[in-house]
Amino acid sequence: MTASDLRIVLPLLLLAGGALLALLSGGITRTERASYLVAYPATLGAALWALIAPSPAAASTVGLASDGLARLFTVFFCLMAATVLALSRTYNSERGLRGEEYPATILFTTFGMTALASATTLLSLFLGLEAMTFGLYILVGSDLGHAGSVETGLKYLLIGAFSAACMVFGIALIYCFCGTLVIGQAVQATLLPGAGSSLAMAGWSFMLIGIAFKLSLVPAHLWTPDVYEGAPAPVAGFLSGGSKGAAVLFLLRLLPAAGDAGLLRLPLWWLALLSMLTGNLAALRENRVRRLLAYSSIAHMGYVAVALVAGAAGGYQAAAYYAVAYGIISLAAFGAIAVLERTGCGATVESYRGVGSTHAFPAAVLTLALFALVGIPPTAGFTGKWLIFTAAIRAGELPLAVMGILATALSLYYYLRIVASLYFSPVAARQQPLLAPVERIALGCLAVLIIVLGAWPSPLLDLFSRCFNR
Amino acid sequence: MIVPLTHVLILAGILFALGVLCVLVWRSNVIMLLIGIEIMLNAAMLVFVGGARHWGTADGQVFALMIMAMTSAEVSLALALVVHLHRKRDTVNVDALTTGSRPGAPEPSAGPLEEGPEA
Amino acid sequence: MEAYLFYLLAAVTVIGTVLAITEKHPVHAIVYLVSSFFSLAAIFFLLAAPLIAMFEVIIYAGAVMVLFMFVIMMLDVGRSGDGLRPGLRQWLPAMLLAGVILALLGMMLAHGGWPAPGAGAAATLRDFSLTLFRQHGVAIEIISLQLLFAVVGALYFGKRRGP
Structure with missing residues (x-):
């Protein structure tokens, strides 16, 4: 894996790392507040990276590429995930849907979408x-x-x-x-x-x-x-x-x-x-x-x-x-x-x-x-x-x-x-x-x-x- | 190659059709339904392994390995859901489960659900 | 010799699968299925995929089927499941559909249009590892995260929540 590969997979890494961190922080702090706080920057960061990152020159060897379509849809999916998180918070707490698993799973789902996109x-x-x-x-x-x-x-x-x-x-x-x-x-x-x-x-x-x-x-x-x-x-x-x-x-x-x-x-x-x-x-x-x-x-x-x-x-x-x-x-x-x-x-x-x-x-x-x-x-x-x-x-x-x-x-x-x-x-x-x-x-x-x-x-x-x- | 690729594909086709048959026949029993899906996935793995042997590349074998990992994840989640539902209600019958999905409709069979082990 | 072995194993696989899907008791069905998967693993071995054969035995016939067995025994499905046995009314249309799929597949196979003859040499274990880590590196990441979330999901649904 080279530096240009890393540049391509960075949105994926941000989302996956965010999911793991959301699980961990939920487990440690015993509230889901921390997980949501981790989840927002992960999705927004991935979207931002896909938006501004320079296109890598070399073709990737990991089964992913970052062409225009991939980057556009990465931005779309990540922003969508952030919106879903924003809409879920109050809804979930009023329905008694608790747990750090929820934001972490949203990040994982977005991870899958982003992998598909590229x-x-x-x-x-x-x-x-x-x-x-x-x-x-x-x-x-x-x-x-x-x-x-x-x-x-x-x-x-x-x-x-x-x-x-x-x-x-x-x-x-x-x-x-x-x-x-x-x-x-x-x-x-x-x-x-x-x-x-x-x-x-x-x-x-x-x-x-x-x-x-x-x-x-x-x-x-x-x-x-x-x-x-x-x-x-x-x-x-x-x-x-x-x-x-x-x-x-x-x-x-x-x-x-x-x-x-x-x-x-x-x-x-x-x-x-x-x-x-x-x-x-x-x-x-x-x-x-x-x-x-x-x-x-x-x-x-x-x-x-x-x-x-x-x-x-x-x-x-x-x-x-x-x-x-x-x-x-x-x-x-x-x-x-x-x-x-x-x-x-x-x-x-x-x-x-x-x-x-x-x-x-x-x-x-x-x-x-x-x-x-x-x-x-x-x-x-x-x-x-x-x-x-x-x-x-x-x-x-x-x-x-x-x-x-x-x-x-x-x-x-x-x-x-x-x-x-x-x-x-x-x-x-x-x-x-x-x-x-x-x-x-x-x-x-x-x-x-x-x-x-x-x-x-x-x-x-x-x-x-x-x-x-x- | 020890046998023609056609024969491998015929075997895979028979297995796939048997898997579909199992899914269609046992569509009310979650366990048997999952077994049918396993059979279908095995047929796909056989095609991949046969193709990899035919072309002399390892891509197909890699895909077969990934199918195996994917399906074990799916099965474990499905069985966790079955166990969860079984604790609330005593059935693995999909048709019996459908009653709960319409909150508006009257549910005579949903009695155990309200007093379920939520507490 | 190897060709005969293939046909023999193919017959065992198909018969095992047929018995599994017609068996009304899930435990018996699982046992038939395990035997079918064992012979399928042997077929994988004959097709020069020893690693996949090993994993078929370890993961499918071993772990997944044991998980099924565990859940069936825990929930005690078999005893109350007699009433759920599908009758002829379910079998006939399903067999019709499966028969149509099989016939279509057979027709397509008979129709020709075959892939070009491929390489003679089989992929070795070394090729397999190189392909896996050089070309499909991201697949490992995706699948490992998926397995992690299978655990997360199972824990989420399995957790007994306090009042």
């Missing part, structure tokens, strides 16, 4: 994805006092292990065909039309089954509502924003190496269509807010799959942008829900009645996030959808784009139903929550980001297009 071999890519999912199994089940949480964690683990087994069998078949684990070579040898044999095709199809579970695309989506409902609210936001983003990044690491989705175009086409339709239709009939957001996340991953089908015609940039935008939006939504649930809001849409006048700030953030999920203009959700559908039309996927726009129009109804219940209903008596300053800051930052990213997307888009048009 992977150059199939091995580190897969292990990064698995490390991330593994941390989320613990986080989803961590709310021991809440009836559903642990069971949901176990369910999520079983589904995750099954999908990992499918994915690893796919990788094995691909390795068997091309004899290398380096992503670029392996993808070019197997995914290009004409290059792949039936063996490679079998490998890619198993891989796609695995990733469809992680992205919760339609035939593999059934776990999503249960997990979103059982997990603690900030973890649900992390799961919805971070892990989906990482799974999109997993595909973005693989597909552009072949230039096009190649053999995967047709299966991705169907997955995209089914996810958009099923997600939105199921959300129409759902009356519980968290499950509704889960179904909407299925639909949104369908939009991302549309972008991946569009591929080199601007689809990869659109998918990367949408992954970031959706991560921020869903974290804002779940952050607001985390605050509102403390005030006595239950599971159903009706229980949010009148919150808009009693708790103006979190309700406003939730409304903004919902508008962004619909795709109302100045928000990031609109820009992302615009990019995706124009890319799809440019790639000649007109039917898919039309279906996506229709599905979006359909989604207007159920998002606005929540907003209507927030503002246009009689006020029920509820307790006043203490909104911690750090929560206020986190929610405010997310809201500002939603607007800023939507109104001035060009700097981020320039960075992404530089990553994909090398």
Whole structure:
């Protein structure tokens, strides 16, 4: 390992060291305050390093590289982890969720995401994805006092292990065909039309089954509502924003190496269509807010799959942008829900009645996030959808784009139903929550980001297009 | 190579299909479900080892080793969750566990949970 | 000679696995599975991966399966599990699906498109170590942290909390 290798792995080392230190300090001081104090600088330091560090000249020998995509997503994942930590503190202490394990596991999950972001071999890519999912199994089940949480964690683990087994069998078949684990070579040898044999095709199809579970695309989506409902609210936001983003990044690491989705175009086409339709239709009939957001996340991953089908015609940039935008939006939504649930809001849409006048700030953030999920203009959700559908039309996927726009129009109804219940209903008596300053800051930052990213997307888009048009 | 790669892959395919079969059939029993996943992962390891032998590189063997470590971590966490749930409620049946995941719904079977060993 | 050994071991593996997944008592299933994994380890040895064969015996057949056995015995699952035995209604669709997967795999294998003939020499233990530490150094870090967090998670869920 040389100095340039060290420079590449430094964000990983910061996160791993932060996780260990958080565990140790929690054990020594017997409070989780110290662990949180360790966790913030670890995530922010890793993000800062990825942002300002000079690009190393030499190619790395440890199975990691730090290209533009890796650094952008490292910053995104680390800042997201810091936001989740900020939103979790008060939520957890009010739910009786104690222990230094929680912040440490958040750092470990971020470690997995960061490893995935900078992977150059199939091995580190897969292990990064698995490390991330593994941390989320613990986080989803961590709310021991809440009836559903642990069971949901176990369910999520079983589904995750099954999908990992499918994915690893796919990788094995691909390795068997091309004899290398380096992503670029392996993808070019197997995914290009004409290059792949039936063996490679079998490998890619198993891989796609695995990733469809992680992205919760339609035939593999059934776990999503249960997990979103059982997990603690900030973890649900992390799961919805971070892990989906990482799974999109997993595909973005693989597909552009072949230039096009190649053999995967047709299966991705169907997955995209089914996810958009099923997600939105199921959300129409759902009356519980968290499950509704889960179904909407299925639909949104369908939009991302549309972008991946569009591929080199601007689809990869659109998918990367949408992954970031959706991560921020869903974290804002779940952050607001985390605050509102403390005030006595239950599971159903009706229980949010009148919150808009009693708790103006979190309700406003939730409304903004919902508008962004619909795709109302100045928000990031609109820009992302615009990019995706124009890319799809440019790639000649007109039917898919039309279906996506229709599905979006359909989604207007159920998002606005929540907003209507927030503002246009009689006020029920509820307790006043203490909104911690750090929560206020986190929610405010997310809201500002939603607007800023939507109104001035060009700097981020320039960075992404530089990553994909090398 | 002692046998053609095809034969190794056929064996791996049979094992993988048996693993999937086990997962689908025993989907209500956590222990058997985990066993099915183990079988699937073993099939993947066999493919990796066969591929490594075919190409004369060690990458596949490294991957197989990593799968082994990963799956032992997953199994230990899964069994810890099973033991935790078993202490609260007397079952390893996934279908029986689902009742708790809907806080809004009435739960006749969740009786033991409220008086569980939380204290 | 080695080829016959391979086919023999393959047969033992498949039969052991079939018996394991049709067995209604989890303890018996584990025992069948251990025997299946033993013969799989021997296959790994024949395929010039002695280290993986050793780890298969030590980690899989040894540690993981003993962990399963321990939990089954501790929770006493087998006795009350009779009612959970899947009937024909579960077996038929599952077998259909698994059969489809197997048929597709077989079709793809029969279809050809084979990888180019590879190197004749097998990777040695030295190659293995060099590959592991030179090319996949970060994988060791990821997996070791994951194992640590498996312990953290198990402790978190296993801890008895005081009032």
